[in-house]
Amino acid sequence: VMGVGRTFAEAFGKAQYAAGEVYPTSGVAFISVREADRRHLKEIGDMLLAQGFKIVATRGTARELQNVGVTCEIVNKMREGRPNIVDMIKNEDIDLIVNTTEGEQSTRDSFEIRREALQHKTTYTTTIEGARALCKAMAYTDSEQVYCLQDLHREITEQGV
Known part of the structure; x- marks a missing residue:
């Protein structure tokens, strides 16, 4: 193609x-990114908000988003209890996922997130570059x-x- x-x-x-x-053009976007990618959160968050998305994020990512003026709500990681991000994907409450990882536990969690995203046909990206491209491409x-x-x-x- x-x-x-x-x-x-x-x-x-x-x-x-x-x-x-x-691609979804609005709805709920889940963001959870590794420390090295957090410097890009304002750009990605602002693009998603401008597109009409509500943002939910894990605690560390949410704190950084809020520090740079991007409105979001906190969602639990899988090991933090329920309801968590996987529950939200299963309930089809998530329309878009931006998830970058590093470390053993985050990578295991990411596998579960990706599996549920595939089963529920939820758009996801595992890189900041992919998130940027996806956000810009939504208009087209x-x-x-x-x-x-x-x-x-x-x-x-x-x-x-």
Whole structure:
């Protein structure tokens, strides 16, 4: 499948749509990221809020989101009792998942989260780069704008790219 667009986000969104991946455009987004990825939380959180998502996050991620002004609610990790994130996925209360991990326990939890996400057809990403691309592409996933490849080539050539 090939998606064509004037930006990466547009091309990526169209390609995903053509491949049968329909992204949610609002709902509840779950975010839990490793320490090294927390510097990107404001960007990702702001994009999700602007798209119309409510954000839920694990305690550490929620604290960092709130510190940078992104509104969110806290959800339990699997080992913190119930209801937890896996329960929410099973109940289809989660529409989008951004989950990056490091460490043995987080990786085990992530496996359970991914398994439930697959069973319930919940969109998820395991990298910040993927989250960024997904957020930007959401605006284009049902776009029917058609581009002639020759016109795009001419534009690129004229720009000297």
